[in-house]
Amino acid sequence: MKIKDQIIFVLAVVVCLISLTGCVNQTPPTPTATSVPATAATTPEPVMPAATELIASVNTEEPTPPVEVADTQADIRYQLDVSLDYAGHTMTITQTIDYTNSTETSLSEVPLILPPIRTADGFSLLNFQMGTGYEASTYDFQNEILWLTVSPALEAGQRLSLNLLYKLEIPESQTAFGYTDRQMLLSDWYAFIPPYLPGEGWLINQPGYVGEYLAYPLADFTVNVRLSPPMDSLVVAASAPLQSLDGNCWRYSAQQVRNFSLAISPEYQVFSAGTDQVTIYAYLFPEHAALGARAASIALEAWVLYSELYGDNPRQFMSIIEADLTDGLECDGLFYLSESYFASADETPQNYFHLLVAHETAHQWFYGLVPNDQAFEPWLDESLAAYSELLYLERYYPDLVDWWWGFRVRAFGPTGAVNSIIYDFLTSRPYINAVYLRGVTFQQALRDAVGDEAYFAALKRYADSSQGDTFRDADSFFDAFHQVTDIDFTQLTAIYFK
Ligand SMILES: [Zn+2]
Incomplete structure (x- = not known):
């Protein structure tokens, strides 16, 4: 089935009655539709059950009353019950989504983003059931988007429930959704509802080359991961602290985080550092275990500094x-760092290992706490995360500030517009040069122009978490500066922006 065919299925009567499994000694619901593995990852083709098969799965009991009115709970809640075959590289996921329309707009369509349609070796949607009280629904697979036509429309404040059952074949690849001979990384692995921006609509992007x-x-998560078959020797890292480990089942709960990732390996050695502000864990391969305590303590130093500069982070x-x-790569609650950076580290702070731990920690603010469109305005998080490396050195290793400008920035002679979009680039070096490196040069020029006091006051305003989950853009950034200074920025933006 080709994506471009835009097949639309119509369900007659849909009531949701998937009984969600807990974690202990239970199996996911029996699939009610035939699954077919998708083809090779290079040309992923989503596989949908035939409409008749879906209809066959529909429970014909009396529909329960229409959508519920929102209560005080989170607008988006996910429960993910995962049966993971680590050695077989497959996972079966039972997912419940509770979505409250907080957009102040009547929604007749709701998109579900399913990134593994693009990245998994195989993706099979085994069952899909929608809401309570809906008399009809249609859905339409395009790329990695499942468009749900909601009838009656979901009014502001109303809640929609969805149940999905799907199976993924995890690809062998050095990517954030993939496995190698010693590791499995699970990011962007489940269905989610994208942000809805007031006046603009759904924020949905396609992948670029960089x-x-x-x-x-932001959403609330309950995640239960059960290994099937059981394996004793695995270490599981996640975006949130482990709530409980019942035999073979890891249980997690996270509130108001952007996404939920897992990293699993039989080889990980675990280190930690913490204060009353934060607990940091570091999961390292044995050959680099000597860097474990240091990684955790660098991140802790950075966390303490950023809390002071950008405001407390509830994570x-x-x-x-x-x-x-x-x-x-940053995710909410965790970040990945290439083993090559650990391999090339020395005992000084003058290496990418040290700088990138500080950099990625900053993304728990600029990305995690303070969201922006990373495809169309990547400078908002990347220039600030990269500039945070310098702020970290200023605080803890002030003698290395000049070294940083030479090593990190001038050595690459960066060119390009700070506000480039990811689709402007085919390879990462020019992208990093423009967005990150000219980005930090811009941040420094801005700081020089307004002075330290105004610069940091403006950053704090930009990051202010009382704005809730408002996606920030260039206007938000400059508005924060206009609140603390009268300086005209047009000359600066003429130099650095397109
Ligand atoms: Zn970054």
């Missing part, structure tokens, strides 16, 4: 994951 593209709104938890990846 950078990040998915935008997640209070972060994991550092050494990974079979080519670079670093």
Whole structure:
């Protein structure tokens, strides 16, 4: 089935009655539709059950009353019950989504983003059931988006419930959704509802060749991971602290986080550091275990500084994951750092390992707490995360500030517009030069122009978490500066922006 066919299925009567399994000694619901593995990852083709098969799964009991009115709970809640075959590289996921329309707009369509349609070796939607009280629904698979036509429309404040059952074949690849011979990384692995921006609509991007593209709104998570078959020797890292480990089942709960990732390996050695503000864990491969305590303590130093500069971060938890990846990558509650950075570290702060731990920790503010569109305005999080490296050195290793400008920035002779979009680039070096490195040069020029007091006051306003989950843009950034200074920024933006 080709994506472009835009097949639309119509369900006659849909009531949701999937009984969600807990974690202990239970199996996911029996699939009610035939699954077919998708084809090779290079040309992923989502596989949908035939409409008749879906209809066959529909329970014909009397529909329960229409959508419930929202209570005081989170607008978006996910429960993910995962049966993971680590050695077989497959996972079966039973997912419940509770979504309250907080958009002040009547929604007749709601998108579900399913990133593994693009990245998994196989994706099979085994069952899909929608809401209570809906008389009809249609859905439409395009790329990694499942568009739900909601009838009656979901009014502001009303709640929609969805149940999905799907199976993924995890690809062998050095990516944030993939496995190698010693590790499995699970990011962007489940269905989610994207942000809805007032006056603009759903924030949905397509992947580029560089950078990040998915935008997640804050949500509450309950995640239960059961190994099937059981394996004794695995170490599981996650975006949130482990709530309980019942035999073979890892249980997690996270409130108001952007997404939920897992990293699993039989080899991880675990280190930690903490204060009353935050607990940091570091998961390292044995050959780099000597760097474990240091990684955790660098991140802790950075966390303390950023809390002071940008404001408290309610996350209070972060994991550092050494990974079979080519670079670093931020997620909410954890970040991955390529094993190559651990391998090339020395005992000084003058290496990428040290700088990137500080950099990725800053993303728990600029990305985690303070959201922006990473595809169309990546400078908002990346220039600030990169500039945070310098602020970290200023605080803890002031003698290394000049070294940093030479090593990190001038050595690359960066060119390009700070406000470039990810789709402007085919390779990462020009992207990093423009967005990150000219980005930090811009941040320094801005700071020089307004002075330290105004610069840090404006950053704090920009990051102010009392704005809730409002996606920030360039206007938000400059508005924060206009609140603390009268300086005209047009000359600066003429130099650095397109
Ligand atoms: Zn970054």
